[in-house]
Amino acid sequence: MSRPGILYPKMTVIGCGLIGGSIIRAAREHGVVGQVTVADASEAHRARVIELGIADHVTGDIGEAVKDADLVVIATPVLSTAEVAAALAPHLKPGATLTDVGSTKANVVEAFKALDLSKVFVIPGHPIAGTEQSGPDAGFAELFENRWTILTPAESDDEAYAAAVARLSTFWRAFGAQVELMDDKHHDLVLAVVSHLPHLIAYTIVGSAADLENVTESEVIKFSASGFRDFTRIAASDPTMWRDIFVANKDAVLEMLGRFTEDLQAMSRAIRWGDADTLHAHFTRTRAIRRGIVAAGQESAEPNFGRDRGKH
Ligand SMILES: NC(=O)C1=CN([C@@H]2O[C@H](COP(=O)(O)OP(=O)(O)OC[C@H]3O[C@@H](n4cnc5c(N)ncnc54)[C@H](O)[C@@H]3O)[C@@H](O)[C@H]2O)C=CC1
Numbered sequence: 001m002s003r004p005g006i007l008y009p010k011m012t013v014i015g016c017g018l019i020g021g022s023i024i025r026a027a028r029e030h031g032v033v034g035q036v037t038v039a040d041a042s043e044a045h046r047a048r049v050i051e052l053g054i055a056d057h058v059t060g061d062i063g064e065a066v067k068d069a070d071l072v073v074i075a076t077p078v079l080s081t082a083e084v085a086a087a088l089a090p091h092l093k094p095g096a097t098l099t100d101v102g103s104t105k106a107n108v109v110e111a112f113k114a115l116d117l118s119k120v121f122v123i124p125g126h127p128i129a130g131t132e133q134s135g136p137d138a139g140f141a142e143l144f145e146n147r148w149t150i151l152t153p154a155e156s157d158d159e160a161y162a163a164a165v166a167r168l169s170t171f172w173r174a175f176g177a178q179v180e181l182m183d184d185k186h187h188d189l190v191l192a193v194v195s196h197l198p199h200l201i202a203y204t205i206v207g208s209a210a211d212l213e214n215v216t217e218s219e220v221i222k223f224s225a226s227g228f229r230d231f232t233r234i235a236a237s238d239p240t241m242w243r244d245i246f247v248a249n250k251d252a253v254l255e256m257l258g259r260f261t262e263d264l265q266a267m268s269r270a271i272r273w274g275d276a277d278t279l280h281a282h283f284t285r286t287r288a289i290r291r292g293i294v295a296a297g298q299e300s301a302e303p304n305f306g307r308d309r310g311k312h
């Protein structure tokens, strides 16, 4: 990928955890930003960011952090976005771009709409890339390579806004990501299926298995096969982040959970009645889906390939 050069002379990241920290590392490595400022509510995280030496300026004061920035990235849990955006809005430089990385988009769009952000370019975003780790140490520059980033820009005929969306897309592409533009409500439905529901299932099954240890008098966790281990990895994801996602995306998650519950009932019926053909046909279809994903180059055929990078 060719290097676009400096896209934003000054970038401010609010919340320097896994995603904020990965953006900073990637932006520096690919030379797309000049100065980097971090604002984080956690004193311990601010101290760690200073130790890591990944930012030029670190502060707890959001207003001070954003005042000269050309790009402001909110990378905090999604229920805090409204409060963070309200704190920074009066201090933004006219012409700056304001984006975020939250896993839900409709609540973020609502939060931005409640504020006077008429002098800046507001472009919500979401990199579909992550791990179960969190905090400033968890970030790594390669996180976004060969992954998607979804942007949910406003509908607008303004050429300057279109140019700001193009610039932000170039920023993500510099990290090896592919960019897709989408409506925020559609984003939340899609992500409910491919991300939020799988996490809910993982959180539930790991809890159930632990409870069932008593019932089955077995050591479920000790003898867990690799499939179950994959669930435990996902169920180790950050509790605050996922609490916020399920509260923010309640409607879409409940809609998709209803559909999933129906499908689960159908599987349950097939098992109860010994309907081997239905089971075999279903598993054949899902195997083809996985093989399609691997063939499209979005996943390795190897188990867990690449997921553990940067975690140890
Ligand atoms: N972890 C993942 O795999 C992915 C997460 N996301 C989204 O990215 C955002 C950040 O997630 P992570 O980086 O994983 O979280 P994290 O927990 O690693 O980092 C969040 C950081 O924000 C700081 N923070 C929290 N509330 C704050 C506030 N009110 N003001 C200033 N700083 C505050 C925390 O101290 C922490 O340093 C979330 O909205 C999440 O939904 C998006 C894609 C993937």
Ligand SMILES: O=C(O)C(=O)Cc1ccc(O)cc1
Pocket (backbone or CB within 6 Å): 102, 103, 127, 128, 129, 130, 131, 132, 195, 234
């Ligand atoms: O760790 C995993 O398997 C993930 O699914 C990471 C992830 C978590 C949340 C997002 O909004 C996007 C990606």
